[in-house]
Amino acid sequence: xKMSNIRKVxxxxxxxxxxxxxxxxxxDFDFIAGKKTPSVSVIVAGGRKYEKYFFGTDExxxxxxxxxxxxxEKLKKEINYFYNVSSARRSLESSKAALHLPSxxxxxxxxxxxxxxxxxxxxxxxxxxxxxxxxxxxxxxxVPGILKLGAVGGVEMHQLVDSNLFSPGSVAVFSxxxxxxxxxxxxxxxxxxxxxxxxxxxxDRFPLMTPREAFLMAEDDKETNExxxxxxxxxxxEYELVSLxxxxxxxxxxxxxxxxxxxxxFDTPPQFGHAKAMAKKKDESARAKRDALKKxxxxxxxxxxxxxxxxxEKNDLxxxxxxxxxxxxxxxxxxxxxxxxxTISHDENDDVKILGEDLLSFTDKSFARIVIxxxxxxxxxxxxxxxxxDFVLRLLVDHGPYVSGAVNTIITARAGRDxxxxxxxxxxxxxxxxxxxxxxxxxxxxxxxxxxxxxxxFVELFAQxxxxxxxxxxxxxxxxxxxxxxxxxxxxxxxxxxxxxxNFAQSIEKITVSKKGNLILNVDGAIAAVMLDMLAENExxxxxxLEDLVKIEFFNALFVLSRSVGFVSHFLDQKRLDEGLLRLTxxxxxxxxxxx
Ligand code: ACO
Ligand code: LMR
Numbered sequence: 001x002k003m004s005n006i007r008k009v010x011x012x013x014x015x016x017x018x019x020x021x022x023x024x025x026x027x028d029f030d031f032i033a034g035k036k037t038p039s040v041s042v043i044v045a046g047g048r049k050y051e052k053y054f055f056g057t058d059e060x061x062x063x064x065x066x067x068x069x070x071x072x073e074k075l076k077k078e079i080n081y082f083y084n085v086s087s088a089r090r091s092l093e094s095s096k097a098a099l100h101l102p103s104x105x106x107x108x109x110x111x112x113x114x115x116x117x118x119x120x121x122x123x124x125x126x127x128x129x130x131x132x133x134x135x136x137x138x139x140x141x142x143v144p145g146i147l148k149l150g151a152v153g154g155v156e157m158h159q160l161v162d163s164n165l166f167s168p169g170s171v172a173v174f175s176x177x178x179x180x181x182x183x184x185x186x187x188x189x190x191x192x193x194x195x196x197x198x199x200x201x202x203x204d205r206f207p208l209m210t211p212r213e214a215f216l217m218a219e220d221d222k223e224t225n226e227x228x229x230x231x232x233x234x235x236x237x238e239y240e241l242v243s244l245x246x247x248x249x250x251x252x253x254x255x256x257x258x259x260x261x262x263x264x265x266f267d268t269p270p271q272f273g274h275a276k277a278m279a280k281k282k283d284e285s286a287r288a289k290r291d292a293l294k295k296x297x298x299x300x301x302x303x304x305x306x307x308x309x310x311x312x313e314k315n316d317l318x319x320x321x322x323x324x325x326x327x328x329x330x331x332x333x334x335x336x337x338x339x340x341x342x343t344i345s346h347d348e349n350d351d352v353k354i355l356g357e358d359l360l361s362f363t364d365k366s367f368a369r370i371v372i373x374x375x376x377x378x379x380x381x382x383x384x385x386x387x388x389x390d391f392v393l394r395l396l397v398d399h400g401p402y403v404s405g406a407v408n409t410i411i412t413a414r415a416g417r418d419x420x421x422x423x424x425x426x427x428x429x430x431x432x433x434x435x436x437x438x439x440x441x442x443x444x445x446x447x448x449x450x451x452x453x454x455x456x457x458f459v460e461l462f463a464q465x466x467x468x469x470x471x472x473x474x475x476x477x478x479x480x481x482x483x484x485x486x487x488x489x490x491x492x493x494x495x496x497x498x499x500x501x502x503n504f505a506q507s508i509e510k511i512t513v514s515k516k517g518n519l520i521l522n523v524d525g526a527i528a529a530v531m532l533d534m535l536a537e538n539e540x541x542x543x544x545x546l547e548d549l550v551k552i553e554f555f556n557a558l559f560v561l562s563r564s565v566g567f568v569s570h571f572l573d574q575k576r577l578d579e580g581l582l583r584l585t586x587x588x589x590x591x592x593x594x595x596x
Contacts, residue, residue: 001132003143003197003221006105011039011147012078014071014101016094017086018045018064019110024053025155029148031056032157032328033166039147042075044068044094049548056328057335061343068097070544082107083140083150091136092118099129108150109135112204119206126208134209137202137274139178142185144168144195152198154182161329162186167322169194171311172218174211175230176201176274184228187308192315196224203232203274212240219250226253228311232277233260233286242296255299257307260286343377355379368393375557376549382538388492392527392558395485398566405429409567413574414582422574426567430560432470439555441471441528445501446550448508450543455507469512471505471525478517489526496537505529528555 015023023040030039038055043064045051050061065071071079082098084091088111098107099122109122114136126133134141140150145166153165160166163185171188173195175181181200188195199214201207211229218224227250231238238258244250260277263270264287271277282288294300301307318326345354352359355373363370368390372381401410409426417425430436448458462469477483490506493499505521505528512519521529535541535549549555 001106001130001217003217003223006132006141006143006197007146007223009080009105010037011149012041012080012103013039013149014068014079014082014098015040015043015045016068016082016084016098017090017110018043018051019085019151020051020053021155022083022085022110022151023051023062025151025153025157025160026148027053027055027060028157028329028332029153029160029165031332032160032325033145034324034328038062041078042071044071052337052341054332054335054337057332059338059341061341068094072542072544077102079103080105081147081149083110084108084135085110087111088114088136092122095122095133096125099125099131104129104131106132106134106141106149108138108140109133109202109208110138110140110150111135112137112202114204116206119204119208123206123208132209134199135202135207136204137178138200138207139181140199142195142198144197151178152181152200153185157329157333161325162189164189164194164318164322164325166325167194167319168196168223170196170223170225172196172214172221172224172227173198173229174201174214174218174227176203176207176232176276177230178202180230184230187311188228190314190316191308191312192317193312196221203276205276210240211237212244215241215244215250215254219244219252224252226255229254229256230307231256231258231289232272232274233258233263233289234272234274234277234280234284236284238289238293239283241298242292245296245298253299254293255301255307255310256293257301257304258286258289258293261290344374366390371558371561375554376539378539384492384495385534385538388530388534389558391488391492392531393562395488396523396559396562396566398563398569401570404434405563405567406570409570410574411582413571414579416581419568419571422571423564423567426570427560427564430556430563433468435524435559435563436556437470437522437524438528438531438559439550439553441469441505441525442532442546442555443550444470445505445525445529445532446543446546449500449504455504455511458504458508459511469508469519469525471522471528472508472512473519474522475518477520477522479513479520480517483520483523485523486521486526489523489530492530493533496533498537499530499533501532501536502526502529524559527558531555531558 026040027038038060040062043051043062044067045064046066048064051064052059052061079101080103084095086094091109091111091114095107095109119136122133140152142148142152142165145168148165153163154160171193173181173184173188175184178200181198185195185198201209215227218227260272264285290300299310301310354362369386371393372385372389405426408429409422412422412425432440474483493502505525509521532546535546
């Protein structure tokens with residue numbers, strides 16, 4: 001992988017797993033670096049649809065998907081990096097899936113102690129896909145001012161600024177240890193130098209990227225003039241570096257420190273923190289490695305202090321240009337999280353904005369367009385969808401005082417209750433049998449089509465479960481007394497091409513009405529099917545996005561909205577008529593003696 005390739009793309013990072021402090025640190029890096037858009041595009045994690053973060057002092061929502069497959073294609077195509085913070089057990093499969101992302105350049109794995117065979121497999125896959133993979137157990141990859149892929153450089157804002165992760169320089173920093181990588185970034189900057197790029201290999205026994213590969217990347221990188229390397233006892237990596245230098249494949253200055261000389265004081269080789277940090281053989285000792293590197297011409301610090309002084313003299317001065325980073329940090333230091341997040345409306349300089357538009361201008365639209373834009377939380381829908389919503393809103397206002405919801409409103413009004421209580425009584429009647437079957441019908445039709453179920457299989461399944469099919473059946477209408485509303489609703493699909501959901505619903509109706517005449521596709525079912533087709537064909541909703549609308553009960557909203565008009569009119573009518581409290585008589589009620 002060439003650093004020049006990394007420097008020329010605008011990072012779009014996928015986080016596999018959520019780690020709030022690391023994600024926020026990446027966003028703070030972006031903001032303080034002066035970027036206009038955040039580099040974290042999407043998160044794969046369970047249990048929520050968005051995560052809220054700061055970008056500067058503004059709060060942003062980052063979409064969350066339960067799996068990489070669920071990420072919309074448009075988003076998938078943008079992703080060029082991933083940072084995997086999932087567990088050691090889950091890192092392999094999720095990283096393998098990420099390697100297939102079409103624009104992927106590099107990825108880094110945070111978990112430690114990933115099984116050896118998983119690391120070897122991932123390393124092979126990365127070579128095949130020509131992707132740079134770093135880790136396991138890595139804090140990631142830093143390219144100052146351009147990319148912060150992971151916890152590298154720290155997570156607190158002051159750490160990012162103190163380490164000046166924003167000014168590109170000419171010193172590459174490598175270490176197995178994430179902590180040492182971060183420390184060395186700080187050291188380089190405090191010596192008046194600036195980092196060209198930095199990464200930690202991770203301390204697992206089988207790193208996906210070795211010092212050899214990193215050194216060759218640094219040698220190839222025209223921005224890098226010197227390499228700072230913190231190594232450890234154990235393993236043979238440093239002898240590979242010696243060979244590269246002897247073979248004149250590395251010409252750039254190398255300054256290094258090999259930790260672990262204290263191990264020589266032990267009778268048996270001690271195991272240090274990283275899995276690989278144990279000198280099983282003499283030449284794996286820190287001492288042996290230091291000698292070999294010195295012999296090859298590397299500047300080796302015998303003490304950490306000497307190592308630091310080899311890097312340069314102390315010089316904490318920042319240029320005037322670099323003061324902007326501190327200023328940006330200070331400008332966002334006192335930000336506070338909001339209590340409520342909305343995408344619908346807000347105040348802007350005392351003006352009310354709805355979906356980003358001035359209230360008065362927004363309400364210039366037709367009522368139907370206002371309704372559907374607000375229900376979907378979108379700023380645009382097609383005229384066809386608007387016309388369908390307009391028709392449904394008008395169609396559903398009332399269906400007589402016979403229907404259960406209207407009856408409850410009427411009874412409550414005659415009991416002397418107020419408008420809101422009487423309306424609520426009617427609204428509380430809307431449910432799986434009356435007016436509230438649209439959402440369930442949409443769910444059933446959506447899944448039936450998605451699973452390529454035949455109408456016969458669909459009907460048979462409900463019969464076996466002894467469940468009613470939502471959107472099918474009516475107390476009044478039947479095959480020989482069709483609901484005039486349904487025919488009108490279905491006519492809106494004449495302008496659609498596929499209308500797969502409506503076709504599916506009508507094929508179900510063909511079966512159910514053959515069983516019983518009143519098992520027609522009712523108004524709930526018809527609205528569900530046509531709305532699915534409208535959103536899919538006109539508004540380009542994917543199946544997953546339609547499923548999301550079902551989950552938030554979008555499909556019942558139009559009936560509730562529209563029938564509220566009818567309920568309120570029945571309330572007002574009853575108040576005008578004032579017939580007094582309704583009480584049934586024994587003729588209205590049949591008492592049946594139960595023989596237990
Ligand atoms: N799916 C499968 N079978 C049904 C359905 C259905 N949706 N509705 C009734 N049946 C069957 C029953 O199993 C019963 O069969 P059986 O005689 O072999 O036992 C027979 O039809 C009669 O059942 P009832 O409950 O008496 O039928 P009813 O006419 O009272 O039901 C109702 C009408 C309540 C609308 C019913 O069809 C239903 O619950 N449908 C699903 C919910 C729905 O879509 N509601 C929206 C209605 S429109 C609106 O509210 C705006
Ligand atoms: C309605 O719109 O309320 C009806 O379809 C229900 C009914 O029983 O008439």
